Amino acid sequence: MYSVLPSFVLGFHGCDESVAEDVFSGRAELKFSDNDYDWLxxxxxxxENNPVRALEFAKQVKLFPQISRGKVKKAAVVGAIIDLGHCLNLLDSKFIEFLKFGYEVVAENIKQYDEPMPENTPVKRDGDLLIRRLDCAVVEAVHEKQDWLVEKGKADYKFDTTRGVFIEGKEIYPNSGFRDKNHIQICVRNPACIKGYFRVRSE
Structure with missing residues (x-):
């Protein structure tokens, strides 16, 4: 009943300037990411509502070849108007329960095929857990289950988007519960939820 979030949000995607210009001109759309370490x-x-963080990421991504593949030469940001639609909203208690189920599915599959459990790991020692293979597997298990329920007529919708809080960075003061790179991220699975793109205006 409450999976639809009834408002538009502004999303910001950090990328290379050439990609941004192709999107603005209509020559291209932003591409799906399907890495096994994408946390959502x-x-x-x-x-979400954070063009500064999007630009920072685009500027810094070249520093992490494990996840960047050298794609950004000149950093830019694409703004988007997003209808979250049916959202796997990981700020909602109900959907946290979905993740617990997803983990059980992953653990059972790993056991059945006698494979190592995927892990969340830092890019560098003592860094943030940016390589999120476990989280990716869990979230994808949730989506696969929901898609199966829809195909069997046991659910009314597939999830259009996924939304979660990413705790990242250094404490902003001693013993702080806040980190300097905390943000909310949105993963759009259904491209129809992106209603339009725009250039980010300077302050």
Missing amino acids: GNGIYFW
Whole structure:
């Protein structure tokens, strides 16, 4: 009943300037990310209401070849108007329960095929857990289950988007519960939820 979030949000995608210009001109769309370490699963990633963080990421991504593949030469940001639609909203207690189920599915599959459990790991020692193979597997298990329920007529919808809080960075003061790179991220699985793109205006 409450999976639809009834408002538009602004999302910001950090990328290379050439990609941004192709999107603005209509020559291209932002591409799906399907890496096995994407923490919210497969889709198009945006920072919610945070163009500054999107630009920082685009500037810094070249420093992390494990996840960047050298794609950004000149940093830019694409703004998007997003209808979250049916959202796997990981700020909602109900959907946290979905993740627990997803983990059980992953653990059972790993046991059945005698494979190592995927892990969340830092890019560098003592860094943030940016390589999120476990989280990706869990979220994708949730989506696969929901898609199966829809196909069997046991659910009314597939999830259009996934939304979660990413705790990242250094404490902003001693013993702080806040980190300097905390943000909310959105992963769009259904491209129809992106209602339009725009250039970010300077302050």
